Amino acid sequence: MEFWEAETEKPIERPVVIEPEFPPEPQECFAPQQYYAWYCSDNQTIYINTSMLELWQEHFTEDEVPYSLAATMAHEVGHAAQFALRPELAELDTRDPKISLPIEMEADCLAGVWAAGPITEGRLDRETLERVWGQQIELLNDEEHQQTHGLPADRVARLSAGIDGGVEACWQDGS
Numbered sequence: 001m002e003f004w005e006a007e008t009e010k011p012i013e014r015p016v017v018i019e020p021e022f023p024p025e026p027q028e029c030f031a032p033q034q035y036y037a038w039y040c041s042d043n044q045t046i047y048i049n050t051s052m053l054e055l056w057q058e059h060f061t062e063d064e065v066p067y068s069l070a071a072t073m074a075h076e077v078g079h080a081a082q083f084a085l086r087p088e089l090a091e092l093d094t095r096d097p098k099i100s101l102p103i104e105m106e107a108d109c110l111a112g113v114w115a116a117g118p119i120t121e122g123r124l125d126r127e128t129l130e131r132v133w134g135q136q137i138e139l140l141n142d143e144e145h146q147q148t149h150g151l152p153a154d155r156v157a158r159l160s161a162g163i164d165g166g167v168e169a170c171w172q173d174g175s
């Protein structure tokens with residue numbers, strides 16, 4: 001959060017709710033119970049279900065789980081930064097895959113922008129991050145996910161683009 005406050009020069013205080021009640025308040029922040037993590041622009045809150053942690057623990061080694069969590073949080077915080085920079089996005093209907101896809105790809109890229117710092121400082125191993133990110137998307141990969149979030153290889157490519165190119169690499173539509 002501090003990273004993006006410095007980067008965007010806007011206050012980004014985004015609460016994180018672990019295992020929200022269903023249906024969460026406000027209603028606009030509703031997501032199906034099988035969703036693992038999501039960002040709600042209506043109350044600027046990140047929601048995480050513990051089923052996600054269980055899934056990561058089931059599929060990743062003890063050393064990989066922190067990478068998995070870091071990648072997920074970096075993506076959701078990427079949304080927070082994205083909506084802080086471009087509040088007009090909140091007006092869009094993200095249930096439409098044509099609208100959600102570029103927004104999701106941008107969040108993947110912004111996750112990479114954040115990761116670049118810890119990678120340079122030696123706190124994150126780039127190769128492990130990219131590999132675990134790709135593997136966790138494979139776990140979620142179904143037709144709906146592909147339409148709304150993109151293909152696993154594309155999502156890894158966006159993360160890498162953010163690590164290499166910074167924020168400028170993330171605005172695909174030139175805005």
Ligand SMILES: [Zn+2]
Pocket residue numbers: 075076079104107
């Ligand atoms: Zn997202």
